[in-house]
Amino acid sequence: MMFPLLIGITLISFIVIHLAPGEPTDLQTQFNPKASSLAKQRLREIYGLDKPLHVQYLMWLKRIVLLDFGRSFSPDNRKVLDKIKERIPITITINILSLFIIFCISIPIGVLSARFQYSFFDKVITLFVFAGFAIPTFWLALLLMIFFGVNMGWLPISGLHSMNYQELSLLEKFFDMAKHLIMPLFVATFGDLASLSRYARSNMLEVIRQDYITTARSKGLSETKVIGKHALRNALLPVVTILGFSIPGLIGGSVIFETIFAIPGMGQLFYMSVMARDYPVIMGILVIGAVLTMIGNLVADISYAVADPRIRLG
């Protein structure tokens, strides 16, 4: 089932990215007074762009089956896997950390706002998370940079390491990196609190109205037990699905976010590859994304079964 799906995904992606006007060779030679059209013809031959599209696709597919992602069309001509490999760790680190923080913050606040629905707390939290949702990333980032970076001088403004990173001890390296990650993580997290906390809140509201909660209360259980044990477990079930769906997202980065903090991650790589029509890199990232999506779905299905005995029976 997975293989036809993968071939379908790659075929469609391959056609779509080749449909976009412009070729990698145009960008390297056009508007360069010293580039002759002969040079351009040579470049096209080197990259195999002179062959018909289906031949190009089959060539690509043949290589990918052997796990050879090819070499980038950009002037560096590096292996696609190398280019992805050097950028993936930081993107995954940031994404996992921010996902973790988002879960840690939004589930409790979602549950609490459900428990105290329409209270002052609920209203303030609603305002807070929606403000985070609405504030443009780059604007918030710039304000933080000006305040913590320039005026106060407490935090580094951009990048991942200090200039003297190499000379630091392991512990210092860890703190150096942590210091660089505070602002990016705050910005990444703040904007994403809204959806999950709202999700947790509405699920909780639904569960609280169920008969078994009334039963639990009438048994005389303490409120903490009712909410914490009986309601929470049921309310969190759908959250597991969300977790599964966020797996493919782990390798994707936001271009705006990475650009403003000068973090060399996957978002930038993908964006630059699209702009330069660097087909092998684009395809490489899409294939990895597709595989991760499928794995994510699988994980979601399995963990659902683990968490909910009712599903296992069916």
Added chain:
Amino acid sequence: MRGFVRVLFGIILILIFAFGCSQKKAKEEGEKERGKTISASAGEPAYGDTIIEGSIGDASNLIPHISSDSASHEITDLVYNGLVRYNKDLVIEGVLADSWDISEDGLTITFHLRKDVKWHDGVPFTADDVMFTYKTMIDPKTPTAYSGDFLLVKKAEVVDKHTFRVTYNKPFAPALISWSIGILPSHLLAGKDITKSSLARSPIGTGPYKFKEWKTGEKIVLESNRYYFEGRPYIDKYVYRIIPDSATMFLELKAGGIDWMGLTPLQHKRQTDDSKIKKNFNKFKYLSFSYTYLGFNLLDQKFKDKRIREAINYTIDKQELIDGVLMGLGVVADGPYKPDMWAYSQNVKKYPYNSEKARELLKEAGWVDKDRDGILEKGGKKFEFTILTNQGNDMRKKTAEIIQRRLKDVGISVKIRIVEWAAFLKEFVHTKKFEALILGWNIPQDPDLYDVWHSSKTGPDELNHISFKNAEVDRLLIKARETFSQEERKNYYFKIQEILAEEQPYVFLYIPEALPIIHSRFRGIKPAPAGITYNFIKWYVPRSDQKYVETAQ
């Protein structure tokens, strides 16, 4: 809720203090360190320190013939040398070549190479390296965009270990400067596939700086070459830091994260006035090697009539564009050269803003507003056209908007269309499906303009995309590139500029100023027609002002 926020805030504050303190301590120690050495005479050139330059883009390939982006070239210019180069006044001088002879007929150039040059790995540099570089350039397997000049070479020969000779079929004036390309180490590359060479990520050259490390998307670090044949550079380390967002870069500059960046006109004029920046930084200003123009598609019926092109030129107030778009930091372009070049002619027809004259010319050409809707017509057709420009260049967009308003005043309706770069080239420029476009050209230091203006260069992939064809210009272009005498070439280029000003295939708009800002501890920077980096190896920081002092050397 309040409790929660307070806890969160508390955690953030604790973290900040923890990290903030460690940083402050380091700073204090650094200051103490500096205090010790302050007794050394202040202001004297001294070795040491690091300069950190901010760049929007990362390099792509550090073999300069394969990459064509400016970031890569900025690095490779420090790592490699050519046989010759332009000096600060844009006169050719020798680098790896001590001297050269040009034969009477102008067909043969003999380079006498320096004998005291070594590659960064210690191997001596010889004429074989030059030969190897030449062969690489003409090899069809090398994906280079710069082979054009070298395909004109008829014969290249290694005369002896330190003499290299090239012969051309026809005299070719830009030949000499074409040998300013970086010379590659033959002992590391010969017989290998250059596209897969490790030199692309860790170059080895003969230049003033040695490659140290490259962290993709983060930084490239170079170290001074202590045995550089023109003398050891004063600054020990050069860091090229990649910060893709210009607003972030500016904040980094203010916070001390970088020492050197190019400012936008707005930043130069309005945002760098406070006393702290004035004290810590020096701003420089020189004419950049580029101009912006409005080009007409000369295949379009509307623009065939010269009077129309002139009228549009009279309608555009160039100074207004400079004030509005560049905040006054630029000069009016009246041809394809900048005023401080020898090929620049001042005596060409100029088109100061004059809407009356524009209206007259349009009327003469038969465009009149009969239905009084504010738009001119001729033969039942309204005078409307679209100005095309590429996405991502805010200055071009603003320029188009100001032009749009001015043209509306005389009854020409203009639409603006902004297209992403790759699509822009493929769909509009190659196919010549445009009416007018706003673009810019780099101004090459050698004034040869053959590729942009010759009538044979109007093909779909070529640079004369407006299809300008003028027999006299063709003749002059060829004459000028086949003559070595600068005086003679000057006459030809003067005539070309006169014809271009007369014919107005482009409305030449402006030459922006380059606006670097550099930390004031760096001394010895002297702006010249060539810019500021020509004497980079002579920049220095007096010992007492050095910021990055390395402990172990």
